[in-house]
Amino acid sequence: MKIAIGSGLLAGALFVTTGFTGAGQTNASIPDKTHNFTINVDGRTIQKKTVQTDPSNVLTKSGVVLWQGDDYELQHIDDKHTEITIRRAVPVTIAYDGKRKEILTNKTTVREALLEQGYQLDAIESPTGLDTAVTRNMTIDVEDNAAIRAEKERARRIIETSRGTERYSAVLTMEASAYLPSDGGGAGITASGMVARYGVVAVDPSVIPLGTRLYIPGYGVAIAADTGGAIRGNMIDLCMEDYGSAMAFGRRNIQVYVLD
Numbered sequence: 001m002k003i004a005i006g007s008g009l010l011a012g013a014l015f016v017t018t019g020f021t022g023a024g025q026t027n028a029s030i031p032d033k034t035h036n037f038t039i040n041v042d043g044r045t046i047q048k049k050t051v052q053t054d055p056s057n058v059l060t061k062s063g064v065v066l067w068q069g070d071d072y073e074l075q076h077i078d079d080k081h082t083e084i085t086i087r088r089a090v091p092v093t094i095a096y097d098g099k100r101k102e103i104l105t106n107k108t109t110v111r112e113a114l115l116e117q118g119y120q121l122d123a124i125e126s127p128t129g130l131d132t133a134v135t136r137n138m139t140i141d142v143e144d145n146a147a148i149r150a151e152k153e154r155a156r157r158i159i160e161t162s163r164g165t166e167r168y169s170a171v172l173t174m175e176a177s178a179y180l181p182s183d184g185g186g187a188g189i190t191a192s193g194m195v196a197r198y199g200v201v202a203v204d205p206s207v208i209p210l211g212t213r214l215y216i217p218g219y220g221v222a223i224a225a226d227t228g229g230a231i232r233g234n235m236i237d238l239c240m241e242d243y244g245s246a247m248a249f250g251r252r253n254i255q256v257y258v259l260d
Contacts, residue, residue: 033051034049034050034051035049035050035051035052035053035080035081035082036048036049036080036081036082037049037050037058037062037081037082037083037084038077038081038082038083038084039058039059039062039064039083039084039086040083040084040085040086041064041085041086042086042088046062046064048061048062055072055074055082055084058084059072059084059086064086066086067088067089068089068104069089069104069105069106070086070087070088070089070106071086071087071089071106072084072085072086072087073085073087087106087107087108088106089104089105089106090104090105090106090134090135090136090137091103091104091136091137092104092105092113092134092136092137092138092139092140093137093138093139093140094113094114094117094139094140094142095139095140095141095142096124096141096142096143097143097144100139101117103117105117105134107134108133108134109130109131109132109133109134110126110128110129110130110131110132110134110140111130111131112134113134113140114126114130114140114142119142122145123144123145123148124142124143124144124145125142125143125144125145125146126140126141126142126143127141127143128140128141154169157169159215159257161215161220161221162220162221163221166215166221166257166259166260167259167260168215168257168258168259168260169258169259169260170257170258171255171256171257171258172207172208172234172255172256172258173234173253173254173255173256174234174235174236174253174254174255174256175234175235175236175251175252175253176216176235176236176237176238176249176251176252176253176254177235177236177237177238177249177250177251178237178238178239178240178245178246178247178249178250179202179228179237179238179239179240179246180239180240180242180243180246181195181196181197181239190202190225190226191210191225191226191227192210192211192225192226194223194225194226196226196239197239198239198240198241199220199221199222199223199239200222200223200225200226200239201214201216201222201223201224201225201226201236201237201238201239202224202225202226202227202228202231202236202237202239203224203226203227203231203235203236203237204227204231204232204233204234204235205224205227207233207234208224208236208256208258209224210224210225210227211223211224211225212224212258212259213258213259214256214257214258214259215256215257215259216236216238216254216255216256216257217254217255218254219238219254221259222238226239236254236256
């Protein structure tokens with residue numbers, strides 16, 4: 001009886017041992033926790049099978065180093081496969097409002113790089129092109145949109161004259177000549193009724209309306225108050241004080257600032 005019982009216990013023990021050590025039994029009871037990673041980096045592809053789930057750890061185990069500004073993008077293919085794409089940061093220069101700013105960016109387009117830097121796309125324009133691909137050492141040109149540029153230009157349009165700072169609305173390149181108050185009929189009265197004198201100029205009213213204040217470098221602040229049969233288009237005639245000054249001035253192209 002004792003032997004029979006011992007044999008039965010041994011058989012039972014063998015049965016239990018076989019149940020836990022058989023190859024088929026082990027594969028069926030322990031799940032495969034590994035995950036497949038495809039890493040796209042620097043123009044090459046790395047395949048990594050690991051139980052790691054943190055992408056940073058997976059990259060470290062795969063020998064991939066992230067430098068300043070680098071980033072990565074994850075794409076889950078399925079429950080057992082994830083793709084990691086490394087975006088390397090490259091040096092880029094942003095040129096805006098006369099200043100140049102050096103940055104590192106891993107963005108793929110100019111649009112994304114500007115958004116990353118805090119630019120409001122509805123307030124700017126980029127001659128470089130918002131959809132242009134970002135490349136190493138490229139320069140991204142940025143300027144305000146047309147409405148903001150016009151407002152800034154208006155605010156910047158000031159010029160120093162002998163009478164102080166003046167604001168102007170336009171600059172015209174004109175062909176200039178000189179005349180004396182005694183020219184013409186000799187009465188010295190202009191088309192607007194003003195007395196001809198230094199600072200009174202003759203213009204084509206279709207270009208510069210009578211009564212417009214002007215600034216002419218080398219001549220000074222003037223007023224458009226006269227006309228002339230030969231003054232057509234972008235031509236202007238400056239009243240001088242004496243014959244010698246008129247002859248010395250002659251005929252030349254000048255810049256005429258239309259004052260506000």
